[in-house]
Amino acid sequence: MGKRFRMRLDINKNELKVSMDGVTVQLLPKEFALFQFLYRNRGHYFTREQLLDQVWPLEYPVERTVDDHIYRLRKKLALFSGVEIKTVRGSGYGLAPRDSEEYFPTSQDIEVHDSMHDILRKYHLYGQGRSMMVLAREQDTLGYKLDSFYSSYVHFVQGDLQWLLQTDNVPLQERFYWALLFYMFSGDPKDKLVICEQVLEKKLLSPVQHREMEILNILDLYALAGMPEKALERLKLSYHVLTDPEYENFIPQTKITELFVHLVAGSEERMLQSMADEIEGKILPAKPFLRENGNYKIVKGLWRLRQEAWYDAENLLDEGLQVLENSGFVPMYLYALYRINHFCELFPPKERIREKYANLYDDELERLGLNKLIPQMNALIQKGLNRL
Structure with a gap:
């Protein structure tokens, strides 16, 4: 049998999600039912027959059904560093802690801690979100702990909206900005622009977040809200700030956003081409950040849409x-x-192209559960506007 033990798990029954140390996994209904049973009886082991009786009552699955579900659940839980489904000969399956991760001596070594966070910051800079998640979920095995910033930021990176909106473990001020960015990516740009201007006016963000919002993130909203001239005016501030070496890594995205704003503003092809040549020939080779490379291809594709070069655009x-x-x-x-x-x-492009990307956007909103969470998102934003 065994004894119960404590786990640092956050279980969302409504969304069928399980989170631990900044990592979230999505389960299917029966996977969740199996996990929930094993979790309630953690430290104990159950045979296939016992699991069939508990998880599949009044159904007629074969024993192989248990093995298949255990295999898939075990594979998903492998993302967590502190827990696993173990098999004990003669006893069956059970949820148990992984062996000894929390006792690695490097967890007390400042040099190791600083080195791991230097690597994490490099992955962040280069836009390697998947690499960041590997480090986050393996922190116990590697013998270090995420600092408070990255403990929250990894939820943003993986699109864990439920956590951003509902967790009580992190103050609202620390997660407000990440939730605000998701809020910006849905709905009418004009409405979102009003909110972002209020946030800047009230100085609700940290100095770094405030600066990022005012010199970069708000530019797209101005353009998409039909006010590219305001974005062009704001770019003067952006480039003034970018003279500070501390903000040099903002240059690629600012240049790409400037190209996008000029595209929306209807600037001449010669000007657009000059800007594109600088980005491709100078900016991105010097700073080959993954997110910026992807975003540049998007803006260049939109440029081709404006030229009605449908094949290249797509x-x-x-x-x-x-x-x-x-x-x-x-x-x-x-x-x-x-x-x-x-x-x-x-x-407006060809209807087929417009419909294709509209469907992709709707699918992503559905996958993230953003549409269902809009009321909670609105409530959190209003709470931030009123209390921060």
């Missing part, structure tokens, strides 16, 4: 989306689809 948009999906930065993938769809409202 290829570039698909390539950009693939790069962003491969990066593992869920918000950037959603943001690209938001950008595409609202650009298509301003400059």
